[in-house]
Amino acid sequence: MDKKIIDAFIKNAIIEDVGDGDHTSLSTIPEGTKGKAKLIVKESGILAGVELALEIFTQIDASLKVSVLLRDGQAVNVGDIAFTVEGNTHSILLAERLVLNCMQRMSGIATQTHRIAKLLEKYHTKVLDTRKTTPGLRYLEKWAVRIGGGVNHRIGLYDMILIKDNHVDYAGGIANAIHKANDYLASTGKNLKIEIEVRNIEELLQVLEIGKVDRIMLDNFPIATLKEAVQLIDGKFVTEASGGITEENVAAYAACGVDFISMGALTHSVRSLDLSLKAF
Numbered sequence: 001m002d003k004k005i006i007d008a009f010i011k012n013a014i015i016e017d018v019g020d021g022d023h024t025s026l027s028t029i030p031e032g033t034k035g036k037a038k039l040i041v042k043e044s045g046i047l048a049g050v051e052l053a054l055e056i057f058t059q060i061d062a063s064l065k066v067s068v069l070l071r072d073g074q075a076v077n078v079g080d081i082a083f084t085v086e087g088n089t090h091s092i093l094l095a096e097r098l099v100l101n102c103m104q105r106m107s108g109i110a111t112q113t114h115r116i117a118k119l120l121e122k123y124h125t126k127v128l129d130t131r132k133t134t135p136g137l138r139y140l141e142k143w144a145v146r147i148g149g150g151v152n153h154r155i156g157l158y159d160m161i162l163i164k165d166n167h168v169d170y171a172g173g174i175a176n177a178i179h180k181a182n183d184y185l186a187s188t189g190k191n192l193k194i195e196i197e198v199r200n201i202e203e204l205l206q207v208l209e210i211g212k213v214d215r216i217m218l219d220n221f222p223i224a225t226l227k228e229a230v231q232l233i234d235g236k237f238v239t240e241a242s243g244g245i246t247e248e249n250v251a252a253y254a255a256c257g258v259d260f261i262s263m264g265a266l267t268h269s270v271r272s273l274d275l276s277l278k279a280f
Helices: 003-018 023-028 050-060 089-119 138-147 165-171 174-188 201-210 223-233 250-254
Strands: 034-041 065-068 081-088 126-128 161-163 194-198 215-219 238-242 260-262 275-279
Touching: 003 050, 003 089, 003 138, 023 089, 034 089, 050 065, 050 081, 050 089, 081 089, 089 126, 089 138, 089 250, 089 275, 161 165, 161 174, 165 174, 165 194, 174 194, 174 201, 194 201, 201 215, 201 223, 215 223, 223 238, 223 250, 250 260
Parallel strands: 126 260, 161 194, 194 215, 215 238, 238 260
Antiparallel strands: 034 081, 034 275, 065 081
16 A cells, blocks of 8 residues: 555545535534444445555544454455444544445455456456546555456556557557657666557567567457467567457457456446445
């Protein structure tokens, strides 16, 4: 966990939510009232966000006492209690929605990622996330992917050179794009991996002839063409399949022998896991 990123996220989320005060709690519950609450699982899945919840409670009120019963990455079922929290009721209520919003989304992502990872267990293929994340929540969403058994692709635009179709077209072709990327690294002294997306076998053959990349993304390749592409690459480069891959067909893509499968659906269209924080 990157404490600096998490602290800033929590601070901004609290400011967004509380404004000039939680007037419902202030008006209905006497200051200093103590209480307890428990995080109840209402749907089976993979739990994620417990570590984050601890940071949220601490930042809101360090005197809150949290007893963790279930950890991130554990399989959970309806009725399970992830943790209990005890202390100032105003603090618990202030933390409630932020904790739930984060944990429900992270658990949904971890659950979906876990399902995909299980389908890939018999292959050497790993599932990757993408940059198709919610602005401001990328760190949390990619954290949840790791909890679910997936692998993070690049975190942003800064930690890898990924030459996609638009880059190729704007650069004037594959050869220009690859050479310019390598020249850029040489001139800046940056140590970044280079990945290039290809759309068909013809583009793949160009990349194989030029080289000077670390990974080849085979985008929207039909199964038969993907098998052909993997055979042509013959282990010379790391391979990644993307585009049109779903939970229903991911195993068929993995069976083609690719090293990675990237799926934007891990983060961009996931359904949150049902959780609830209730007083007791």
